[in-house]
Amino acid sequence: MIRISLPDGSVKEVEAGTTILSVVESIGPRLAKAAVCALVDGELKDVRDPLIQDGSLTVLTKGEPQVLETIRHTASHVMAQAVKRLFPNAKLGIGPAIDEGFYYDFDLADSLTEDDLDKILAEMKTIISQDLPILRKELPVNEARELLQSLDENYKIELLDDLSEIEGETITFFEQGEFIDLCRGPHLQTTGMLASDAVKLPSVAGAYWRGDEKRPMLQRIYGTAWETKADLEAYEWRQEEAAKRDHRRLGKELELFSIHEEGGAGLVCWHPKGARLKRTIEEFWYQQHDLGGYEIVATPHIGKAQLWSISGHLDFYRDGMYSPMDIDGVDYYIKPMNCPYQILIYKTKGHSYRELPLRMAEMGTVYRYERSGVLHGLMRVRGFTIDDAHIICRPDQVDAEIRRVYAFSMTMLMAFGFEEFEIYLSTRPYEGKAVGDEAQWEQATDALRAALEDRGLPYKVDDGGGAFYGPKIDIKVKDTLGRSWQCSTIQFDFNLPNRFDMTYIAEDGKEHRPFMVHRALLGSLERFIGCLIEHYGGAFPVWLSPIQANVIPIADRHVDYAHEVAEKMKAAGIRATVNETSERMNAKIRTAQLQKIPYMMVVGDREQEADAVALRLRTEQDLGDMKVDDVIGLIRSKIESKAQDLT
Template identity: 45%
Template sequence: MSDAIIKLTLPDGSSREYQKGITGKEVAESISMGLARAALSVTVNGDIIDLDRPINNDGDITINTWDSEDGKYTFWHSSAHLLAEAVQDLYPEAKFGIGPPIESGFYYDIDFGDQSISQDDLTKIEQKFLEKARNKNEFERRDVSKDEALSFYKDRGNEYKVDLIQDLEDGTITFYEQGDFTDLCRGPHIPNTGIVKAIKLTNLAGAYWRGDNDSKQLTRIYGISFPKQKMLEEHLNMLEEAKKRDHRKLGKELGIYMIDKMIGSGLPVWLPNGTRLRRTLESFLRDEQFERGYKEVITPHIGNLELYKTSGHYPYYQDSQYNPIEVDDEEYMLKPMNCPHHHRIYSHELRSYRDLPLRLAEFGTVYRYEQSGELSGLSRVRGFTQDDAHIYCTHDQLKQEIKHTIDLTNHVFDTFGMPVDIRLSFRDDNDEKYGGEIELWERAQQEIREVADEMDLDYTIAPGEASFYGPKIDFIIRDAIGRKWQLGTVQVDYVMPERFDLTYVGSDNEKHRPVIIHRAPFGSMERFTSILIEHFAGNFPVWLSPEQVRVLPISDDQNDYAQKCALQLKDKGIRVEVDGRSEQIGAKIREAETSKVPYMLIVGAKEAEDDTVSVRRHRKGDIGTFNFSDFLSDLTEEIDSKALPEED
């Protein structure tokens, strides 16, 4: 092949040959003009670059539109520059720190000097932002020397950019310009500012420069932007809906959990309703695991420091772990991960190829040190329980075991009505980030991709997103209002068998290394529960609801019949309460509705005489009077089928 020709591989696996130096825009045009019009940037071999940048080497290429993560990243990166340009016009003395895209939008840290801005000022900044966007200025990239970059910002008195430039290598520094605004930036950016049609500046916050409490506090302006005004309106509606579903609010109202300062920040306490919910989730997964050949284990909450040094979790993740505890001249740590304990379980006896695959599972509590400002309800905590499992298998068994874990994970999210996007997270060319032999990595990545193809999965590939010990499959779920959450993961590990010297005796009577699959559908019971609360807005399906039925006697005369009904429900394992208070029936109904109890059984004199119940369904009202045995049969069937709530 001539040096002037390069081969680019598209996401569908097809390859095309192009002249060396072709741009991403030209590649998009060669596929379709519609794609070219929608293109915001391209990702080549894991790096996102501008559409007009030349491509000189073979590799994988993805054309990034708004519908892709890399496309949004590019769009919001450019929007951060537009925000800075608008601020520069309105506040000429402002000095700019950093302005990155984030998961949902962007921010810019700005030193406003002696001026101060408030939430009320954001509207005029938005208006100036849109004015600048309508100019349709192109984002122009320019290479600059380190001396030129330093001189540029020293002349403007911007000590923040000077500080950043000091850490950069000469020959790697670029400026981007749009209109009258210039910024230190490596890119990428969208073709021109006119693509941005809608903006909402959402919040103001203080941010110390480089996170150093001893440095100056800057003003951080958060925002989000869209290529259409309608998208912004939909986003704002989603935010309003999200407020109603906030698990911190509903968790308190429904008695799911509490955070108590005397116990400790970030250490949730599961209340009775939350404990019922969590145990139901655990039982669901435990039953599935049992049927699929998993063996459950329990490991301690602390471990010898040497265990985590062997695994590499210490000191590699030292900043997120609690300090070691000295005991009897040895050092122990609060458990940051379950996997090292499982590896020691594997190695405590000689294993044969006939013992494999060995599937060890645990609901194991681990502890991580999170900054106090990052703690949030159940979603970001310092102590949490993982639904961890580690599968030890031969190389020949690997593909089949990956299929089993994918099948289980998909089944879990299907049960909760959560659509799944699948991402194959592979290594990039930075060898320093990864352990193990490259040949084993290539084999594992090939096998993961073959599994995805054989299972006809719709997936994307993300170079550079692999764990340090192996490639992985990430499951990104979408909740009821369209938000995405990365939850389940399946990771292939060739590193830990080496670190822990794990072996099995093969059919040739020689010792071999097993392969390890790390697997956790829920990920964290705490975080998954927070998502589940918001997904269902607290209106759980009956099988999951902490309280499934509440019996409401109209008067004290029906208390005995109410208790009789409750006992029959309990005999079937149904979670039921009786509201036997001397209150008006209307008040009892309102309280049950507020508590989001799926079924209310109203029993008066006629129901007690006829052995019937008048049934109310949460959010639906009266659904009729039923013979009690018929209601019990229908309810049991609904619970056993794990039926999802009907949409309103």
């Protein structure tokens, strides 16, 4: 007998091998009917899976986030069944659940069209309405092979060969009606547990078998499946919204940046408006760092092989570096990181314990190799600027410094309007050689944890997920669509201080090794701006808007007055422009609206007379006539408070 503990604290004693479903049936028939899948000791299981040892059991029903994977995986089987009904010669590849959906790969003679996808979806709905029971089967390896051979599923046989080494004697299959598939599950109990109005097949694309370009190209049908129609619609809305907010599209429309075929993939050119945005961020960043006790430094873009050899980058980071260039017979590399040069600055003189902590920061542009296939707008590039700093401190300062830098990074990110975060603490790796002694790791990890606890925001621990040279905190921001983006990293380093033999003279008059922390708050400035563009859909808060106010003269005779207003605005530190084109007023308003300029100021005879403007917002709100000085006051207050609203 084995002991299965349930969430209410009770314990059931059952024979080993009893299925989860029969335990659930003994709890209640209604729960058994509604069961989608289960967690056994935290691991997702099919309800037909046998219980083999003592453990905890939680039944999952609809409404719980973990059930989506089971729903989607089942939808992928239903799709495969539909494809086999319509194209009996189709061979099956793999069909997993993925983030927000599922796919299945098929080897098919004809390429699938939109029309085919419609037919497949219609057939899926038939299968769902047939409410076929989904059965779990275990077969010995040889019978499994015979079955797959009789079905002529050569790709599955290849998978079986890999599986049988791992799984031993038996292989699981799931069967619904005439369809059977090699699979571990979990699956729903019947096809009818899927909501047929919550499934869609958005697209089909080519995919190499096992991602190997030497193997056959299969057709991958992407699908999405949700619990309810409303969930599907919400997902589709998010997709549309994400497409509208795509920073590559907005980057072009708002004239922020471009990437050129002739210049090279992943290399970004900032246009005047994008550069204005970037400069606004940088100016704020410099100002905050001056206030925050940092010293600003600047370092070269290339460095001798000797430097990258001392730092270890040539040994451990070569894949991320570009080929060397020859200068007077010596190899130079373009820098993938800023740290080594900042350390050289530290080492130009001796340091007393009284000078620490030393916080050195720079907007350092680095170049790292990324495969061309993964490059994506501003999010994945080959050249980018890191808001990079290194904190060098004594052991007794570690706690205070970490608290300080963590608070600093939250303040920075919140200034840009982010309110939700995902925070991770990564600790010492279990495998491989970690540098630094146990006590250092413990002190550093404790300091990171204490800072996190202090602030009280929830965080996750990536146990053993740290780099070999030190533990770290990562902070991701969540955007309006709930997607998260990597921004801040606070990373201890027990490696570089040794490699560069960094020291300070302690109170005992002897040389000691300082602690060093790498930190970036915004991370890659390129990615951060890409994220801001998508978060705001290009409609930035006033302080970040490349153009904050656009003056629109109604007729030619108002152009001089329009310039007078714009000059007054500029003198007050507001980025204002005049639309002098011969467009009609409504067209000018539309242009400003499309450029997402927060304030539009229409000027005609009446406004000129009264030293006023007719104020319109990009939200299409009309505030009527206002005195120029009052408008300046309003805009200034929005800039200074970094407000999200316009009024």
